[in-house]
Amino acid sequence: MTLADKQNMEAYDLLAIGAGPAGEKGAAQAAYFGKRVAIVEKDNVGGAVVNTGTLPSKTLRETALYLSGLKQRGLYGVDYTLNKEVTVDDLFYRKKSVVDSHLGLVRENIARHNIDLFQGVASVEDPWTVRVRRDGGSLCLRGKYILAATGSRPYRPAEVPFDGEYVYDSDSILKLKRIPSSLVVIGAGVIGSEYTTVFAALGIPVSVVDGGERLLPFLDREISDILLNQIQALGVRVMFGRRVEGMQVRRDEECVSVSLNGGEEVRAQAVLLCGGRSSNTEELGLEKVGVKMGPRGRIEVNEHFQTSVPHIYAAGDVVGFPALASTSMEQGRVAACHAFGLEYKQCVSPLVPYGVYTIPEISVVGESEDSLSQKGQDYLVGRASYRNNPRGQIIGDTAGLVKLLFRPEDQKLLGVHIIGERASELIHIGQACMYFDGTLDFFIQNVFNFPTLSDVYKYAAYDGLGNLQRFRERQKN
Numbered sequence: 001m002t003l004a005d006k007q008n009m010e011a012y013d014l015l016a017i018g019a020g021p022a023g024e025k026g027a028a029q030a031a032y033f034g035k036r037v038a039i040v041e042k043d044n045v046g047g048a049v050v051n052t053g054t055l056p057s058k059t060l061r062e063t064a065l066y067l068s069g070l071k072q073r074g075l076y077g078v079d080y081t082l083n084k085e086v087t088v089d090d091l092f093y094r095k096k097s098v099v100d101s102h103l104g105l106v107r108e109n110i111a112r113h114n115i116d117l118f119q120g121v122a123s124v125e126d127p128w129t130v131r132v133r134r135d136g137g138s139l140c141l142r143g144k145y146i147l148a149a150t151g152s153r154p155y156r157p158a159e160v161p162f163d164g165e166y167v168y169d170s171d172s173i174l175k176l177k178r179i180p181s182s183l184v185v186i187g188a189g190v191i192g193s194e195y196t197t198v199f200a201a202l203g204i205p206v207s208v209v210d211g212g213e214r215l216l217p218f219l220d221r222e223i224s225d226i227l228l229n230q231i232q233a234l235g236v237r238v239m240f241g242r243r244v245e246g247m248q249v250r251r252d253e254e255c256v257s258v259s260l261n262g263g264e265e266v267r268a269q270a271v272l273l274c275g276g277r278s279s280n281t282e283e284l285g286l287e288k289v290g291v292k293m294g295p296r297g298r299i300e301v302n303e304h305f306q307t308s309v310p311h312i313y314a315a316g317d318v319v320g321f322p323a324l325a326s327t328s329m330e331q332g333r334v335a336a337c338h339a340f341g342l343e344y345k346q347c348v349s350p351l352v353p354y355g356v357y358t359i360p361e362i363s364v365v366g367e368s369e370d371s372l373s374q375k376g377q378d379y380l381v382g383r384a385s386y387r388n389n390p391r392g393q394i395i396g397d398t399a400g401l402v403k404l405l406f407r408p409e410d411q412k413l414l415g416v417h418i419i420g421e422r423a424s425e426l427i428h429i430g431q432a433c434m435y436f437d438g439t440l441d442f443f444i445q446n447v448f449n450f451p452t453l454s455d456v457y458k459y460a461a462y463d464g465l466g467n468l469q470r471f472r473e474r475q476k477n
Contacts, residue, residue, distance in 0.1 A: 015143030020047020022316030023149035026332025031113035152317035180270035187274035197359035200234040305335040355424035363427035366415035382464020390451035
């Protein structure tokens with residue numbers, strides 16, 4: 001570092017590297033309490049959530065539902081099946097509008113908190129200094145605390161011929177030049193399952209290849225099985241226990257050939273590989289100041305999101321699991337509060353809801369049947385279907401389900417699992433009940449608007465009480 005660098009260096013209470021959910025919210029939290037804050041961002045503000053991940057993919061889901069008429073089928077006695085060829089412009093029109101709108105909101109939030117935003121590539125010069133490289137040179141910034149929140153990108157195995165034309169990852173799929181006539185999705189995790197249902201809803205033949213035995217293995221098995229049945233009803237071919245052994249782009253035939261173990265070959269016009277993610281940390285140079293790193297560039301942190309260098313924090317995808325936008329925001333806030341001794345927010349809630357924006361939508365919070373069985377915890381189940389709910393009938397979703405897991409001795413709610421329309425909204429009712437150690441009685445005694453999907457909770461609780469009564473009778477005998 002030159003003498004000129006030292007003389008011209010701006011000093012901040014907090015330097016956030018990355019303007020995704022963790023960096024933006026952590027920076028705003030510190031600025032809200034009067035700290036001088038700067039953010040360094042390499043690309044657009046908003047991170048993967050706005051630019052390549054959460055909002056674009058979820059908007060595509062809604063677009064697919066609209067263009068396909070899937071929501072309207074069976075409602076009015078009219079066939080709303082897609083009757084025209086969908087173009088890329090059709091598919092991405094709404095996505096651009098939503099992304100542009102949210103980018104504006106992020107920029108407004110940064111400006112409203114008087115946070116200085118520097119565009120460029122950040123690297124650590126020493127434990128308190130960050131160099132920002134940009135067109136025309138570089139500058140150095142000094143921070144009492146540093147928050148690394150540079151996000152992640154799709155993991156790209158070297159042997160896979162990604163070309164943005166026939167072979168895609170979850171970022172490049174958002175830059176489609178044409179709608180493929182057929183698609184192979186490799187990986188049945190969250191991203192793979194979401195894109196599978198989006199393209200299947202548009203009437204595109206989709207094959208899913210996964211080495212496991214079921215979709216989304218972290219889900220309750222019953223919910224996972226319902227999803228499998230639903231996507232198979234959309235015409236999706238699902239191949240479990242299969243390993244990809246080779247992939248070849250055949251441009252002369254406008255297809256990709258995927259070789260699987262056992263000698264089977266699957267062909268499609270495009271392949272989407274969903275093989276996990278890698279942290280964007282290779283340019284930061286954190287190792288040289290003693291920050292301990294993990295696999296795929298992950299930064300190791302403690303419960304306060306401190307790294308092995310106490311004044312350097314990390315939050316969001318760079319620290320690994322659960323790598324959700326919702327938790328990333330909270331991690332950034334917790335890091336900022338801990339750094340400055342702000343008592344009001346010292347941890348991320350242990351009750352984290354998961355939303356999976358497949359068609360149909362899924363959301364869960366708390367324990368599953370598998371996790372409770374592994375812990376040796378007694379539990380009972382209460383279920384209620386959208387089919388028996390007037391609002392479910394009105395909107396035409398008769399396959400939805402609310403499933404409650406509870407403790408027999410005191411009816412304490414242990415887990416909530418929902419599949420169906422608005423699942424990711426409905427889950428928060430169960431989450432709030434669990435946060436305050438609530439029981440089935442919360443749903444029994446409560447009054448819900450009618451007709452609403454929320455009312456399904458009450459009937460799931462009644463079903464649970466019926467199962468509890470039978471359980472007690474069996475114990476007597």
